[in-house]
Amino acid sequence: MHPLQSWRSTFTSALERTLGVISSTPVSTAGVFCMTPPPHRAVSAFGFSAPSGGAFTPPEAAHSVSGQFCVLSGFPICHTQIITLQLRLLFQVCACSNPACRVLPRDLSFSFLVEAFLIPAPYYGAITQHVYLYGNVRLVCVYLDSEVTGLETRPFQLTVEKLEMALEGANSEGVKVKGLILINPQNPLGDVYSPGELQEYLKFAKRHELHVMVDEVYMLSVFEESVGYHSVLSLERLPDPQRTHVMWATSKDFGMSGLRFGTLYTENQDVATAVSSLCRYHGLSGLVQYQMAQLLRDRDWINQVYLPENHARLKAAHTYVSEELRALGIPFVSRGAGFFIWVDLRKYLPAATFEEEMLLWRRFLDNKVLLSLGQAFECKEPGWFRLVFSDKTHRLRLGMQRVRRVLEGKSQVAEDAPSC
Template identity: 60%
Template sequence: MLHIEPAFLQYPDWKGHSFLREEVSKFLSDYCRSPKPLKPENVVVMNGCGSLFSALAATLCDPEDAILIPSPFYGVITEDVSLYSSVKLYHVPLYSQVVRSDVRPFQLTVEKLENSLKEAKKEGLNIKALILLNPHNPLGEVYSSEELISFLQFAKMHKLHVIVDEIYMLSVFNEADTFRSVLSLDGLPDPQRTHVMWGVSKDFAMAGMRVGMVYSENRDLVQALDQLGCFHGVPGPTQYLMAQLLRDRDWLNSEFLPENRHRLREAHSFMIEELKKLDIPFLHRSAGFFIWADLSKYLKEKTFAEELSLWRCFLKHKVLLSCGQAFSCVSPGWFRIIFTDRLHKLQLEFGIIEMHCNFCYLKLASHCYLLLLLQKKKKKKCS
């Protein structure tokens, strides 16, 4: 028989029960390597980071205001900020092409942020904030301290709030790729406008538990989120379970996190080897559950219509990849391949991808007259 404390059956503090906010502040202090202990009163817990995006958009913006976000980005955020609050995202386009040897593909720079901010203003948009995903979804990359600070200083200069989504912070599986939380920085450029999100959906593989949290020193923001909290409440017993989980450092540090990182590393290795075999270019990163891969060579034309057609083809074979359009990527042909699955499933999936890609490649080659005959022979497989 499950016993539930009567207190958990009562209306809670809408920011989260104090016992949970205390545990969250200790947890984030440790895992974000904060130079000073973080404070429970700066924590707001809601039912997932989608709810937090919705509530942050509603509190930081007026309807039709906009928020800068480098693209590609986790596309669901578009609905998170717009469904209730009519807030727009203004994309800072990052390109796959590398123009200089010291620049990474899809690299975010302050220059790009500045340019997009100017463009947005020209279009009459009121930009209120910047969203940073770190580690990044779908790119899988983590920002260096220098990069982070430069982005935060850009935001400070333009009085923009910064929402830093660190939901993959414990899923950096190669320690050479050092993750630095914004909360680890010695003195934030603009602490009143810097808000850090984390949740249990990804790092603890608990999306169904609906628990996300934000850390902010801005009292007005915390108070406003408290008001909206009545729509995003987490059940008392779930809050209790979460506090227990966050407190269980022995298990987290000696069992769960090392094993999780090990599995991520293994699955990632398998995946990149397969991509190499197929000669598919990809970003070699060490965070998140996905690889950002360039399948554009399988497109008949470099268009988003063709990208969608390729996506549908995978889906028909029961392989669900996310295409670049879903992340507002500006270059067609990029796909997010999720590798966090059992090995035998990945093998099966990759078998299908390979078969399909080879077939696509033949379709591409079929534009050459010499291969026309071959294409006809294979037609029966096409259906």
């Protein structure tokens, strides 16, 4: 036997045995955080106050002398696990819900070419890399559109009817849908799902035995108080707790994307065990775990200093940009969450094509404005762009001046060029 084949066989057998073991004991080398919320769910998995999640109230954090393993010890440690990892691993595990799929194929990657997740579109494009390019799991888009059909509807609104249609279409093509991905608050729409909407989506998933992955990475960046954000874990009862998994990270709410710190909350022991086994290759250093424990335990600073100031700055920046857009007569979608506004520039396209959308994007780029075009988010309507507003006032002012120039068809003025 070739040495590589021998190594592959040994590795596969070892991983199969690991994935087959159900244990309530966390693996310290994988960097696992464990905690169990009280039965009444008064506190969400990440320690945010329920039901609206306005404050950050993590349990006390403790760490070992070596700093290699941290435990969030506010509640009795049990089977529910929060695992620090690169979040793409969850999609691989949930795509394979039966024990037979635990056997790895020869290329040492999960290959489920006819299995898929539903995802409302437009959506954050990097998820394609996490799910399809990395895990060979297909995405089935639940296409949303800007049309408002009644007084109770809004642009790009997700409904159970649209989920059912997408699922039926996938089944007719022989694609086995295994899960649903929800982003709340949504990126790029900035949409926030109400508790009633969340319950409807979760009941749909339960009817069809689908896993639901809820990405709440912007949950602390809801700056409009009237919005009333609710984490899925603040719901009084989850329709299918064993198939509901929640993710959060510090990359957005704390502006710490470089640390690659993320969390997974799941009550499914098989999922937790499988993902923790893979954490050996996606874990965090002890130093990062220690730093995060120190940050998250400082509740007073987070609740009384950081979050109020961050929300105030986001709201001020959003107000300025939205007022500038209104002055230009540009429609947009924004509900007071996240760092971006979904801007409708369809009237500036000579033809409603993605080729014209790309040309407009290029004109913005030539004038030193970097927007994200709608096609990158799988938006089916050409002409929508994502505009990020989370910046300082003087840069926003300059950026909006350049946006105005592009839309008015004017060339770049001399003051933008480097001085001699």
